[in-house]
Amino acid sequence: xxxxxxRPRLTAYLDGELEGDRGSVVRGHLxxxxxxxxxxxxxxxxRDGLRALPTLDPPSSLWAGVQAQLAAAEVAxxxxxxxxxxLARWAPSAPRFAFGGVLAxxxxxxxxxxxxxxxxxxxxxxxxxxxxxxxxxxKAASQAPASAAPASADDVTADLAAxxxxxxxxxxxxxxxxxxxxxxxxxxxxxxxxxxxxAKLVELDAAIAQAAPGRAQQRAWRxxxxxxxxxxxxxxxxxxxxxx
Amino acid sequence: xxxxxxxxxxxxxxxxxxxxxVVERSRLEVQPGGQPIKQLAIENPLxxxxxxxxxxxxxxxxxxxxxxxxxGLDRLRVSLVPxxxxxxxxxxxxxxxxxxxxxxxxxxxxxxxxxxxxxARIDAVASGGHxxxxxxxxxxxxDTASGRISVRNVSGELVTNTVSGDTSLVQVFGTIEAQxxxxxxxxxxxxxxxLVASVNHGKIAGRRIRSRHVELMSTDGRIxxxxxxxxxxxxxxxSLTGDVEVRLRRSSPVTIRARGxxxxxxxxxxxxxxxxxxxxxxxVGRVAPGATPALVQLSSRHGNVExxxxx
Numbered sequence: 001x002x003x004x005x006x007r008p009r010l011t012a013y014l015d016g017e018l019e020g021d022r023g024s025v026v027r028g029h030l031x032x033x034x035x036x037x038x039x040x041x042x043x044x045x046x047r048d049g050l051r052a053l054p055t056l057d058p059p060s061s062l063w064a065g066v067q068a069q070l071a072a073a074e075v076a077x078x079x080x081x082x083x084x085x086x087l088a089r090w091a092p093s094a095p096r097f098a099f100g101g102v103l104a105x106x107x108x109x110x111x112x113x114x115x116x117x118x119x120x121x122x123x124x125x126x127x128x129x130x131x132x133x134x135x136x137x138x139k140a141a142s143q144a145p146a147s148a149a150p151a152s153a154d155d156v157t158a159d160l161a162a163x164x165x166x167x168x169x170x171x172x173x174x175x176x177x178x179x180x181x182x183x184x185x186x187x188x189x190x191x192x193x194x195x196x197x198x199a200k201l202v203e204l205d206a207a208i209a210q211a212a213p214g215r216a217q218q219r220a221w222r223x224x225x226x227x228x229x230x231x232x233x234x235x236x237x238x239x240x241x242x243x244x
Numbered sequence: 245x246x247x248x249x250x251x252x253x254x255x256x257x258x259x260x261x262x263x264x265x266v267v268e269r270s271r272l273e274v275q276p277g278g279q280p281i282k283q284l285a286i287e288n289p290l291x292x293x294x295x296x297x298x299x300x301x302x303x304x305x306x307x308x309x310x311x312x313x314x315x316g317l318d319r320l321r322v323s324l325v326p327x328x329x330x331x332x333x334x335x336x337x338x339x340x341x342x343x344x345x346x347x348x349x350x351x352x353x354x355x356x357x358x359x360x361x362x363x364a365r366i367d368a369v370a371s372g373g374h375x376x377x378x379x380x381x382x383x384x385x386x387d388t389a390s391g392r393i394s395v396r397n398v399s400g401e402l403v404t405n406t407v408s409g410d411t412s413l414v415q416v417f418g419t420i421e422a423q424x425x426x427x428x429x430x431x432x433x434x435x436x437x438x439l440v441a442s443v444n445h446g447k448i449a450g451r452r453i454r455s456r457h458v459e460l461m462s463t464d465g466r467i468x469x470x471x472x473x474x475x476x477x478x479x480x481x482x483s484l485t486g487d488v489e490v491r492l493r494r495s496s497p498v499t500i501r502a503r504g505x506x507x508x509x510x511x512x513x514x515x516x517x518x519x520x521x522x523x524x525x526x527x528v529g530r531v532a533p534g535a536t537p538a539l540v541q542l543s544s545r546h547g548n549v550e551x552x553x554x555x
Contacts, residue, residue, distance in 0.1 A: 156319070157340025159349040160289055163371055167389055170407045174425050174444055178463070181484075215369070215387070222405060222423055226442055233461050233484045235545055 001029050006036050014044055164214055171221035178228040185235055197231055265351075266317050267310050274303040274326055282330035284364050289371040290320070290336050290354040292391075297362035297379035303332060306357040316347050320354055334358070365400070375409075383418055399436075410446075420455070428465070447486065462486055466547070470554070473498045473538040480541045487547040490540070491554050497529030497537035504542070504549030511553055528553075 006029045012018050013026045030037050179201075186194055204224040211217040274281075281303060286293055291308075305324070311317040319340075325333040336354045338347070355373070360366070366384030368375055375386050376394045383400025386393050391409045395402065399417040411422055412430045422429060422441040429443050431450035439455040441448060447465035456477040460467050466486040471479055472493040481488050488504065500512055503523045509516060512526040519525050523543075531537045542549045 154348065155340065155344075155346040156290075156338040156349040156352055160338060163289055163389065167407065170389075170425060178444070181463075218387075218405075225425075225444070226423065229442060229444060229461060229463060233463055233482045233545075234480075234543060 001025055003029075003033060003036055006030075006033070007039065010036070010040050010043055014040065014047065164218075167218055168213075168221065171218060171225065175221060175225050175228065178225060178232055181232045182228050185232055188235060200227060265310050265312055266314055267308065268317055269309075270307045272305045272307070272324070274305070274324065274332060276301050276330070277326060278328050279330035281326075281332055281361055281364050283332070284358070284360050284366050284368075285331065285333045286356065286358065286366070286368040287333075287335045288354060288356055288373065289369070290338065290349075290352060290373070291370075292355045292373040292376070293368055293370050294355075294357045294374075294376040295366050295368060295378070295380065296357070296359050297364075297381065298359050299362065300359070301361055303361070303364075304359040305334065308353075308355040308357075310353040310355075312347070312351050315345065316352055319344060319347065320352060322354065322356075431469075473540055475538060476536045478539045478541075480539075482542075483544045483547055485546040486544060488542050488544045488549045489552075490542055490550070491552045492540060493554055494528065494538075497527070497531040497535070499537045499539050500524075500526045500528060500551065501539070501541045502526075502543065502549050502551065504544040504547060506548040508548070508550045510551055512551065 006026055009018060009022070009026055013023060018026060030040055182197070186197065189197065201224070204220070204227060208217060208220040208224060211220040280301060284295070284303065286295070305322075307322050309317055309320045309322075311320060319338045320336070321339060322334070322336050327333070334356070336356070338352060360380070362379060362381045364380070365382040366377055366380060366386070368377070368384065369387045370391045371389045373388070373391045374394065375388050375391055377384065377386060377398055378396050380398045381400060383398065383402040385403040386395070386405070388406045388409045390407060393404050393406055393409055393411040394414075395404065395412070395416055396414045398415070401419045402413075402416055402421070404411055404413070404422045406424045406427055408426045409424070410428045410430070411424055412432075413420065413422065413434060414432045416434050416436075418436040419438045420434065420436065420440070421438075422431075424443045424446060426445040427443060428446045429441055429448045431439070431441065431448070431453060433452040434450070435454040437455065438457045439453065440457075440459045442459075442461040443465055444463045445465065446462065448460050448462055448467045448469070450460065450467075450469040450471065453469055453471035454474065456474045458471060458477070458479045458481075460469060460481045462483045464485045465483065466489070467481050467483050468489045469481060470491040470493075473479060473496065475496040479490070479492075481490055492498070500509060501519075501523050502509055502525075507524055509524065509526055512528050515526040515528065516524045517526065527537070529537065540551070542551060
């Protein structure tokens with residue numbers, strides 16, 4: 001894959017929207033191409049910077065004004081005939097659609113600006129260590145219980161029955177992601193520590209397999225996640241399972 | 245024609261009025277049987293759960309059910325099983341079957357407000373609802389999928405787990421273990437023997453942390469914490485790609501170990517020694533012979549590390 005093919009996909013990649021092979025192809029290219037890595041780092045920094053912007057608290061007077069306007073609107077609403085109120089329930093949809101259109105246009109403009117900005121980056125060699133680009137593919141999965149339900153679960157009873165499986169999927173996806181990061185980090189560990197890590201994983205995997213489905217199995221998944229995360233984040237197997 | 249339009253609008257209005265949800269509220273009190281109530285297990289995948297400790301011996305439960313219509317309301321069940329051994333189990337569910345019309349999960353809700361004896365241990369599970377525990381003395385285990393977890397004024401052994409619900413622990417005293425996959429974690433006024441908290445995607449913010457052994461870990465989030473180095477204690481704060489910022493109160497000697505893209509150890513920078521394994525190490529305060537100083541270990545492989553001593 002060439003730089004021209006990768007650049008337009010960087011935003012989607014960093015946002016975790018490229019799944020499976022599509023994500024790994026981009027990741028593979030980033031490992032080899034310093035220029036694209038530079039662009040990816042820059043873009044990630046921009047994203048982090050936007051997230052880090054402080055939240056501005058509105059002045060208290062604003063809330064008083066809003067309350068006053070709400071009260072006035074309620075009084076006006078109460079004076080309207082019933083049929084007008086029913087009609088008014090449908091009317092707000094139009095501005096919402098218009099607002100949605102504006103948002104969509106803004107998003108397209110932002111993506112265009114980002115990709116073109118990336119194209120203008122100078123093609124220079126970069127020897128800085130590359131942070132691991134943590135593929136957030138599983139973010140969507142881990143948040144699935146919040147928003148998405150299996151297509152078949154269109155009734156509350158079926159949806160409730162699918163809860164445990166969704167949770168297990170979230171844990172499994174997170175564990176898979178962390179194991180991939182650990183595989184990258186293990187090159188820095190000594191042979192002894194690699195062996196210790198492997199043995200511990202065998203033990204934790206066995207605990208998951210043996211646990212009864214439900215909370216017991218979820219506990220076993222969490223133990224594995226905590227251990228692998230410790231190994232990845234501290235980059236040190238000896239500290240991964242530390243229990244003071 | 246005009247009449248037809250008005251009739252249509254009136255019919256629509258009637259339909260909208262019929263769409264108003266139906267709410268049912270109930271209260272129940274469970275008196276202890278042979279033994280005092282020692283443990284309360286709650287499972288409510290359909291809404292919020294609030295558990296509040298009080299000085300009484302019984303359990304008081306307020307239930308609020310919400311559904312689009314009476315049939316939906318009839319499907320919502322709250323079951324309560326008090327056992328003679330002092331445990332009480334409270335679960336909610338929705339009846340299913342081909343005799344019922346399909347009902348989306350988002351259209352129904354059961355919220356629980358529970359007052360329980362302070363010394364009962366709580367084991368609560370929610371899904372997308374807010375799980376809240378207040379004023380309890382025997383800790384518990386709280387699990388959610390995407391719901392927020394809030395704990396305030398609780399002591400004992402506490403475990404919280406969530407996939408994507410933000411977690412807030414305030415005034416918690418004891419042994420604490422908190423884990424989140426994609427969520428933020430907020431800690432305020434924590435003390436006790438041990439605090440182990442990890443988030444995978446998300447940030448950790450803590451202040452007034454006084455536990456003896458503290459481990460805070462995030463894979464890609466920033467960690468900011470104001471903590472006290474306790475004698476012979478240990479504070480380990482690590483992130484893979486996020487920045488680590490620690491404001492440290494110190495009343496005893498401290499050994500500091502730090503590693504990051506850029507490391508700033510404030511006043512301790514003057515004593516820093518570079519170790520062979522790329523860690524920076526510094527000793528702050530005089531260690532008496534045979535004494536064990538507190539250990540503060542801060543690391544971020546791809547982020548910055550900053551330590552500030554505060555009075």
